[in-house]
Amino acid sequence: MVVATRQSDSMFSSGRLLDEDKINKALNNASELGAEYAEIRLVSQTTNTASLKDGKLERAIPGQEIGVTMRILADGAWGVHSTSDISSIPEQVGPTLRLAKAVAARRSSSQLPVGLAEVPIIEDVTHWRSVKDVRDTDLDTRIEMMLAIDNEAKDHENIVSTSTGWSDEHIHTELMTTEGMNRVWSFQRSLINGMVTAREGSDVVSYRMRHGGEGGLEVIESCDLGEMGRNARVSALRLLKAERAPSGKMPLVADRDLTGVYIHEALGHPCEADLVAAGDSCLEGRLGQTIGSEICTVVDDPTMRGGYGCYPVDDEGVNTRPKNLIVNGVLTEYLNHRETAHRYDLDPNGGARAQDGLHHPLVRMSNTVIQGGTHKDLDELIEDIEFGVYACGSRGGQVDTGRGSFQFAAQEAWIIENGSLSRPVKDVSVSGMTLEILKNVDGLTRDAYLGSPGFCGKGQTVPVGDGGPLMRIREALVG
């Protein structure tokens, strides 16, 4: 049946869920059966989600989920077993090892066996404690916070509905490996969001807002929620009057949210070394080459506390550190896990992340930020643009990493005419080719910081942060 073990609230993140003796026996068994490497990773998530619809509680869901994933490397290939039943792990060692060997047997002589880069073997416990632990936040507080947005967002006759949402989680991970790694870590994330729908006649538009980061209630308290609601209302009403966006190639200025999504999609994904190894990245073989404008320096940093994509230890037990993906336009580093670091003879840089305890780690981004430039502000960025678009807020994006083409969509936008913002437009999307458009970045304001939190899908979904300064692209395909 399903899970056999539940951690008591009192010992959460201070006690262990994995029975270390039993897990060590299972790992030893894997080694004796011929495994080159085996790991067992458990993730326990205590979650709380809630939402309001038009200011009334729509749902509140507390939950605790546990998942365990065992990976076994044998004959240079992976076998994986994932389950919510911790007690089944020892009996799955043999079948999982056989899976790995069956995959290995299919490898041709021209294909490389999987190897793992060496990393420090660490036994420790790391807790990133929140100032205000999410597990101490009650439902009344969550409702009060959401109402702070709602009360401001709905205040106009053309606003036909509002919705707000809440999500917080405490994530506790344990990792044990045949190499002797035995690490425990925990941290928390908090998020608040909302959506406003405005209508006039048959025209209907919506505007979304989101705030969050690594940490507890203090993350939400740091945000002026009333202002967020007001801004969303104003934006939605403005969208009602906005014209359809122009189409064609033109200068584009992006706000922090869109700059972040752009750098995430256009550069971050092609830098993921598992995609490079799969032959699915336009950046394959380009380490050390100039791929962007010299004003572009991009860092992916899971240690940036407060960012929604933070984590203290990666899901292979590797210590995290900032990764300089591009320095002054030169591609300097891929995002790696141990397998790709070994393949390309690079230092592991802590880029392995799994969605939860039921998924195996992939190479993922964390908090990805393009560094600030020299322009003072928006006015200075647009002063010499005859006709272009200033686009704000993200509706998401997507990339084809192999081709190097990407797309992202803005929540709202303005036409830039003769150096000034003129009329609002809607449904702006931007597309381009990574290797062309990075060279077209010709202006960045000085101040760079993370934009709104986001979620990244790559078969698995993980929270990410991204951002930067205001960014000008000389020529982009709009619409």
Place this chain on the structure above:
Amino acid sequence: MIPDDAVERLMDSALEIGKACDSEGISQWEIFASQGYGHSLDIEAGKISMASGGGEGGFGIRIVEDGRYGYAHLVDPSSASHAIGQAISIARKSPSIEGFELPGNHSATSVGGMKDKAILDMGPEDLLAQGDQVLTRVSELDSRAVAVGGGVGVGAGAGAIVTSSGIEDGGIYTSHGIGIHVSIDEDDQLTSSYEGESSRTLLKDLTACVDKAVHWSQITRQKVSGKGTQDCPVLMTSDGFSPLFSVVVPSAIKGERLARGESFWSGKMNELVIADHLSLVDDGLMEGGMSSGSRDDEGVPSRTQTIVDSGRLTGELWSTRDAAKLVSEGKVDSAFTTGSASRGGHTAPPICGCSDLILSSSAKTHSRDRLVEEMEEGYVVHSVMGAHTANPTSGDFSVTTSTILRVEGGEIIGALSQAGFSGNMAKALSGRVVLGDSSIRKGSYSTGSMHVPDVLMMDGLRINPA
């Protein structure tokens, strides 16, 4: 793959949790239980890179008292009392909805084709053999082609729902799926295509998906220039149309969104909303349907419901709670569940969503070749990037495509490298539309499964070549 008594075990645990609810004095409760098992393999860089298996599951508890509801989920039935306590405390803080009660027990029609013994009997070695077959097919079709990503998987799940009103239902379902991403990288030009397919029964021919991926990687290599930004007819293949359709349309037909003015079809009941030969049916009883079953996810018998009849909006989707809530708020005079509750698993309470949604036409449908002739000049779009960024409230979308063919004089003359593609889905479907003669089923960005054919839309769309 799944224990023979999986449903009975789930049902027993659910009944135990139900008893615990009874002992707390809860008058209305619902226990939803699920347990899934599966095998899958990953394909990368022309080889099988990983094989995996496993299972997961848990229980969701929904309680209702005086129109107030609370929900909690858990994986270990022995911790049910803690979860029940959480659900009770949430219910106390929830608004009371007059008339909201959990569904009663009504007889339901059995739906066939939900499980296939051939899938249940499959082991990891069988799946690996299928992976071999897929990879061999790619290289047979084109020596330049590489399967850069994708995989094959089989799954079996047991589900059960038990309620205080006497609903005790459960069953086993299976699935078999393939996704394959093929690219051809030659002469400094990379073209690629991702194709996928899934079924409740064993897929008879895995290579059909591979053939399509290789085909689209090949036919997009002959590049031509576009004619600048152009408002023109666009033929979307069913693969390209389905993701956009799934973001925009299922959301627009939810009763709550229609009642709150959040749908582009709000206030248009019984009015013509799309071309008068088009109809939209939500079929919760489709044999083998990936989103069908005898009951919805709160135990209400499923049904087949016409949403748009000959272009006219005639139906909408409701769950039990949404219907009661919107009536109590005075947004609608009356509303009743349409058996349209769905949920992603045990961790969430039911929400309103479509099941197997079918777009059809009473007018003559055509082959893809005939549709290309029909459009005279325009484009064929086979996939889009950024479908999830479409706006479900307004129907507007602005996406990118790298799988786009230029049509002139009723013939395909070549492919564009990349183009922007924008318009409004609701408006495009209300213009001149011709459907293709074969429909395929696709997964969805929202709830449910989309069954759509190729769609030629003559009006309201813009192509912006890169």
